[in-house]
Amino acid sequence: MKQSKHARRMVLVILLIYLVLVGGTAASFRADAFPRPTWRSVLNGSWCTQFERYLNEDIGFHDVLFRIKSRTDLFIGEKMIQGVYVTDDRLLEKLYAEEAPAPESLADPVNAFCAETGLPTYLVLVPSASEVYRGDLPANAVSDEQSSRIQQIYSATASGVRCIDAYQILYTHKDSYIYYRTDTHWTSYGAYLVYRSVIQKLGFTPTPYERYVIRHMTTSFRGDLYAKTLYDDVKPDLLDRYSNEDGAKITSVTAYDADGDAADRGTVLYRESALSTQDMYRYYLGTPCDKLVIRTDVESGRKLLLYKDDLADCMVPFLLEHYSEICIIDLARTGARYRAYADPSAYTQALFLCSMERWTDLW
Amino acid sequence: MYLSSFTFTVALLPALLLCYYLVPAKGRGAVLLVASLLVYGWGSPARLLYLAACICYDYGVGLLLEHWQEKKALSTGLLAFSAIVQAGAMTAIRMVAAGGTMYPFGIAIYTLHGLGYLIGIYRGRYKAAARFGVLALYLAFFPALFAGPLMNYQEFTDQLEDRRCNVIQLGDGLALFIRGLAEKVVLADTFGYMYRELRQTGTLSMLTAWLTTLSFSLYLYFELFGYSEMARGLGRAFGFDLPRNFSQPFFCTSITAFMQSWNITLLLWFQTNFRYFLFGPHPRRRWQKYLALVLTWILIGAWYGTAPQFALWGLTIGLLVTLDQTVLTPLFGKRWLPGLAVTGILLQFAWVLFYADDLGEVGAVWRAMLGLGSGFVDQTGLYFFTSYIALLLLGLYIATDQFRNIAERLSATAVGRFIESWQPVLHGLLLVFCIASMLYGERMTGLWLHI
Structure with missing residues (x-):
């Protein structure tokens, strides 16, 4: 009798849990995202995979369940959530490359570009926050070292390639707000500090910091590391816009896709609408595209060919002060086909600006 | 699926x-x-x-x-x-x-x-x-x-x-399934993650070698045990009574006891269906008995995987059981502590054969476990030791089945009755935590073995 009562309660509790889960899932049901089965997709297994992905992302109380697990892990002594170290002040991704390519192979693309085009070529590899804030990682935490790897790549570049040591600049200013606390990117201020050195190497005088009016576009930016961990004990970030009233004016912004089809984006660089989405970092250059050509009223006639990943997005406004045209090629989208997007002979300088992590993955 | x-x-x-x-x-x-x-x-x-x-x-x-x-x-x-x-x-x-x-x-x-x-x-x-x-x-x-x-x-x-x-079968079956699921997705997956991370780092201090092997053995145990318990739970919910497959193989006081408590139904299958054809159900001579035992364990090892190291692991266990029955058990007699220590250490060394890629790696890990590798501690080992010591101890504790013993001892007391009355809620919470762990995803491993 007692056993029967006990078993009945067990069934009721579990039934209740399932009902709550089904209710939560039904409430957030997205008909457009739900995979429609076809005979073909069922037989080749692709529908099952899509269904599993849908269920995983759209299960009721997804975030609550995720936090239950991550908080429990932290409670029992784990210092990491989904490959991201959790510290008091910031989230830091774990850097890990199973088999890091040889420095020579990572210098080859830029060496070949320089040799074949004869264009003055510059290389800036930007370390991750985890490298600059290595001292803040949990005790004994394992994370690949980037600064020495960057130096090895710089040493392997040809004599025509000029390299700029972003690590030293950033490390010197590590007590300033140079990296987002909840995102893998650097802040506009971090980008500005490196811009000052880069632009000098490129032959210009940097715009002084005092000339800029800085506006906090949002004070509630939670970036990609937050999205990965849902850890909200770290303060949200500020997303800043640096404006120089006396600076260059943008005359056109044109985006190109992989097929070369152009889309006119007017004369606006920033995308206010991104601030109301999850991916606020898109505020700087808008929706990612393979190639973006920005023209300004600068009459120097100097044109820059910029090969970059999205880390460079918040540095572009600073660079625009000096060029009549910047052609931006997104290496993360084009991969090894990056050379097909622009004719280097139409430009005066080429700059490769990329995070070290992306650079390693690219080649 | x-x-x-x-x-x-x-x-x-x-x-x-x-x-x-x-x-x-x-x-x-x-x-x-x-x-x-x-x-x-x-x-x-x-x-x-x-x-x-x-x-x-x-x-x-x-x-x-x-x-x-x-x-x-x-x-x-x-x-x-x-x-x-x-x-x-x-x-x-x-x-x-x-x-x-x-x-x-x-x-x-x-x-x-x-x-x-x-x-x-x-x-x-x-x-x-x-x-x-x-x-x-x-x-x-x-x-x-x-x-x-x-x-x-x-x-x-x-x-x-x-x-x-009936509802009794269903309730009991669901409870058993949830416990098995927790063993798999909470314990096995975490130990499996720990094992993978430790193995990837490449450094082999004494601490890292022992942690790698210990996390692997706990991972394998909870993986197989978890699935077996889930199977028993589902079986019961469907009205079947499937046999228990593991019986506290950690903390055995002899290798023979380990043999009898690790994947019990597999050993029974080979005893029933393989040994029978060798020397009949009851070998008369001692050499026949030990030969049958070693051959059985080679086949059991080979059952886990086709790579030679699995058969080698089986051979090692077969030889260790022979050593245990001929030398160690008579030597230790009824003293359980030396038996427990020797069995635990020998088995940890044997697990290296199970996971290492080749004999070169086996030798390197064994040397490191004996303190002849890259020092005694390293950064990776320390990080995992400090991060997971609580979970390792919990895993070892659960592997002893002490939870059940404590529950049985407490059952007559007021505390025991209180816990028992809350069992459905506790199982419900455990199910929620398991679902959360599965959603977490990163550490999920399918069965590492290709069974």
Whole structure:
């Protein structure tokens, strides 16, 4: 009798849990995202995979369940959530490359570009926050070292390639707000500090910091590391816009896709609408595209060919002060086909600006 | 689809149980067969082809063996042929398809089930299946396909005919399933993650070597034990009573005790179906007994995987059991502490054979475990030691089965009664935590072994 009562309660509790889960899932049901089965997709297994992905992302109380697990892990002594170290002040991704390519192979693309085009070529590899804030990682935490790897790549570049040591600049200013606390990117201020050195190497005088009016576009930016961990004990970030009233004016912004089809984006660089989405970092250059050509009223006639990943997005406004045209090629989208997007002979300088992590993955 | 997959736990399991209990008793066998095929073919229906071929083959050969019961030469030849063909096909498929999406997981389970079925008919222990569907369900029975427990055909059919499906079975079965799921997704996956991370770092201090081996052994234990318990839980919810597959193999005071408590139904299968053909059920001479024991363990090792190191692990366990029975047990007598220490240490060294890629790595890890590697501690080892010491101790504690002992001791007290009355809620919370852990995803591992 007692056993029967006990078993009945067990069934009721579990039934209740399932009902709550089904209710939560039904409430957030997205008909457009739900995979429609076809005979073909069922037989080749692709529908099952899509269904599993849908269920995983759209299960009721997804975030609550995720936090239950991550908080429990932290409670029992784990210092990491989904490959991201959790510290008091910031989230830091774990850097890990199973088999890091040889420095020579990572210098080859830029060496070949320089040799074949004869264009003055510059290389800036930007370390991750985890490298600059290595001292803040949990005790004994394992994370690949980037600064020495960057130096090895710089040493392997040809004599025509000029390299700029972003690590030293950033490390010197590590007590300033140079990296987002909840995102893998650097802040506009971090980008500005490196811009000052880069632009000098490129032959210009940097715009002084005092000339800029800085506006906090949002004070509630939670970036990609937050999205990965849902850890909200770290303060949200500020997303800043640096404006120089006396600076260059943008005359056109044109985006190109992989097929070369152009889309006119007017004369606006920033995308206010991104601030109301999850991916606020898109505020700087808008929706990612393979190639973006920005023209300004600068009459120097100097044109820059910029090969970059999205880390460079918040540095572009600073660079625009000096060029009549910047052609931006997104290496993360084009991969090894990056050379097909622009004719280097139409430009005066080429700059490769990329995070070290992306650079390693690219080649 | 694995029993520990998110989709199974949150979608298929409740739907299946609902369907099973709503259908009249007569149709429940069919529901189970359809569910087994659905779970097995999920994501790759082509996987069903080999299973279907095995069912057809075993059904046909079973009828022939029964028909040739009196013609021993013919039936022996047919049985030997079937054993070679099925074991050969299993090995070839495991070697070729391992790791691919088409891999017919559970092949090592249903091949042994099929062979056991044929051997049973050959030895006249039972009759061939009269109904094709019954044999199909026996071979495709999805709860046991992942890591067992292995079942005897006769026991299975007896239970199929006489199973009781009521709320007690369902409640108990769900509780058992949830505990098994927790062992798999909370403990095994975390230890598996720890093992993978430690192994990737490449540094081999004494601390890292011991942590790697310990995390691997705990991972493997909770992986297999978790799946076995989930199978028993589901079995009970469907009205079956599947045998227990592990019985506290950690903290054994002798290697023989470890042998008897690790994957029990697998050992029993080999004792029943393999040793019988070597020297009969009861070998007369001691050398026959130990030879049969070592050969059995080589085959058990080879059952876990086709790479040579698995057979080598089996050989090592077989030799250690022989050493234990001839030297260690007489030496230690009733003193349990030296037995516990020696057994624990020897087994940890033996596990290295199980996970290492080659003998070179085995030698390197053994040297490091003895303090002859890259020092005594390193950064990686320290990080994992400080981060996971609580979980390691918890895992070791749970592996001793002390929870159950404590619960039994407390059951007569007021505290025990209070805990017992809250058992349904505790299991509910554990289920929520398991779902959260599965959602977390990163550490999820399918069965690392290609069973």
